[in-house]
Amino acid sequence: MKISENWLRTWVNPAIDSDTLSNQLTMLGLEVDEITPAAKPFTGVVVGEILTVEQHPDADRLRVTTVNIGTTEPLQIVCGAPNVYVGMKAPVATVGAVLPGDFKIKKGQLRGVESQGMLCGASEIDLIDKIDGLLELPLDAPIGMDIRDYLNLDDNVIDISITPNRGDCFSIRGIAREIAVINQLPLNLPTITAVAASIADEKKVAVSTEGCPRYLGRVIKNINTKAVTPLWMEQALARSGIRQHSILVDITNYVLIELGQPLHAFDAAKVQGTIQVRQAHAAEKLVLLNEQEVELNPEIMVIADDEKVLALAGIMGGLSSAVSESTTEIFLESAFFAPLAIAGRARRYGLHTDASQRYERGVDFELPLLAMNRASQLISELAGGDFGPITVVEDVARLPQRDAITLKQAQVDQLLGYAIAGEFIADALQRLGCIVTVTATSEWHVVPPSHRYDMAIYQDLIEEVARIDGYDNIQISLPMMDVMLAKHQDQFELPQLRQTLVTLGYQEAISFSFADAKLEKQLNPAVHPLMLANPISSELAAMRSTLLSSLIPCVQYNLNRQQNRVRFFELGLRFDYQDAQNIHDLKQIPTLALIAVGAKTAESWHAKTQAMDFFDLKGEVEEILAAARVQVEYVRSERAWLHPGQSAEILVEGQSIGYLGRLHPSLENELDLGITWVAELDQQAVLQTYVSNFTQLSRFPSIRRDIALLISDKIKVSEIQQLIEQTGGALLDSTWLFDVYTGQGVEQGKRSLAFALLWQHPSRTLEDAEIKSGMDQIIEVLQNTYQATLRAS
Missing domain, CATH: 3.50.40.10 (Phenylalanyl-trna Synthetase, Chain B, domain 3)
Structure with missing residues (x-):
């Protein structure tokens, strides 16, 4: 809202300058965006009256005028304005005047006729031209009066940003009320008299x-x-x-x-x-x-x-x-x-x-x-x-009801964190237009004025007291609270998840929950995007069913600006509306999404640049899951937008919590992305509580044994490893796959898998017989379960 400062000061005129007034308004919650002068600085322009108008002897479009500006002798001024006439009053820039733009008026000659100043149009004194010609002033304008004083140009336009809860401030009266309260001044209300009816006409x-x-x-x-x-x-x-x-x-x-x-x-x-x-x-x-x-x-x-x-x-x-x-x-x-x-x-x-x-x-x-x-x-x-x-x-x-609100001194002190005198509280609320009644010691019943819709509860009144007292007076102190420590339970929380992702080299993207319906269909042709009734733009017209529809445009934007290695993550909502019959059936699913394009690591002198592959992405996802203490397994993914041979579904107890892999090559070509690695995980599955179980580290040596198995390539490595761990018992500390081989010496349909098995006892040194017994049992179970055979070295 824009208002004239001079108009405002006719209602209330504190003895402060414009900058201080602006600061007061801002600290009252009425932020001043800008203060601009009503007209740029200029000097030497006065009100003049045209006495005579004659044709210039050597120019058809010029007139020679004499102008009365209240001096002993009238001025002779050559003028080219088409609307000049005898008796007209207009601004006159006298010799020595400086107009906006540092334009100085000098005595001169126009086509051989002396001109002792300039008659001005509106634009010459930084006003808006309504006509092509001179600014015509009212006939009662005082001759010789400075035009800045006559037109009230020493004024400022204050542009105030008013919050939606303060509709009462969309007026001079409303702004003046605030200034009057903060400066403890009365309002200079205009004299408003009712006009009595002089005729009986009225409309029903x-x-x-x-x-x-x-x-x-x-x-x-x-x-x-x-x-x-x-x-x-x-x-x-x-x-x-x-x-x-x-x-x-x-x-x-x-x-x-x-x-x-x-x-x-x-x-x-x-x-x-x-x-x-x-x-x-x-x-x-x-x-x-x-x-x-x-x-x-x-x-x-x-x-x-x-x-x-x-x-x-x-x-x-x-x-x-x-x-x-x-x-x-x-x-x-x-x-x-x-x-x-x-x-x-x-x-x-x-x-x-x-x-x-x-x-x-x-x-x-x-x-x-x-x-x-x-x-x-x-x-x-x-x-x-x-x-x-x-x-x-x-x-x-x-009509809106103005119900009384009970306010207590203790409530004010507790909410603000410092004491304010009761007399000030009552006085401030009264100056704001409230009806304040003392009901008990340090307790008041307050009826808000009819123009304040934002006063409904006692917290609103305390906010007003703090506002009038001044936000600068709010003291800095730590809150006092009694803390009862609950039983400790660890939880992988959002800050830790973000830190893990940043450590892995990803940057967070924050986007709208809306996406391009076309991109949604490209990612999943089976989806039917839920469209917004009033979208921000055509590119943000559908509720996203996957965070990829928000991240892919971010990647495209960066690739188009020569950023060849892009790694983003986003924590946000995706929407499942596949079975939704109406808006109440819409499911909002908190989701973590990753997207990576380019090399595995940034270019450097000490290492050769390598392209990122499936196992790089899987390793990063496993780091996230390990930090969150989530145990998962992987199966081949059948999602339409993923590469059929380089993608996996992530399962927890048989239920999918997300996926990882490469975008389908045809989709990469359509989107002009190049090789793109993506992952999406259910955020709730990652952010779960867990209880830390500490086991004392053994002081006794561990013993490693390796086995190489010839086994069907249809069997999942995770199933084999799980069976080894279950069979090995308590003495088997850990196991991992360290070699995979197919080719010469291995029949078709099989592969050689080499596992390392680490054995350790917590309180003594293991004997060879114990380890041999455990190894034999594992080999026997693998042979019986998967028809695995030991591969000769």
């Missing part, structure tokens, strides 16, 4: 919707359509980012910015019968003020008459009932619309208006009458008119 109003608990309307006739918006109002609106329209529209906009109450003026001659505030009928249509035609539905609240819809309530008026330059009779509306009845409606039609912005956040329900009186007063003063009585239709029971 019928409200048939719960979304409008209070509606005020007034007929005003015989308005002066030729009335001109005064300069002070035009400037105030322009510095709030609102362009000038007609006198009636400008007045309603002025009251909107000043008080925060949206108003709307209907051309009364275009309204037939009763004003109706109701829900729209299905398929009703309305052409809005911006000439956009919209189709309505019963969720939209409208203003209508007996024949047609006139406006989207609280959003925008209709073109058919809009006021124009010929309008002399209006019906002025000032209403309270419930926030939930307006919220989201404007966005359905691609609209964002000043009215909807305020109504969605909550407008003061006590404000409509004050705003009606203010608008009536300004119309009467600036455009005349005959005023009918104010029609009021309201359902008080449906």
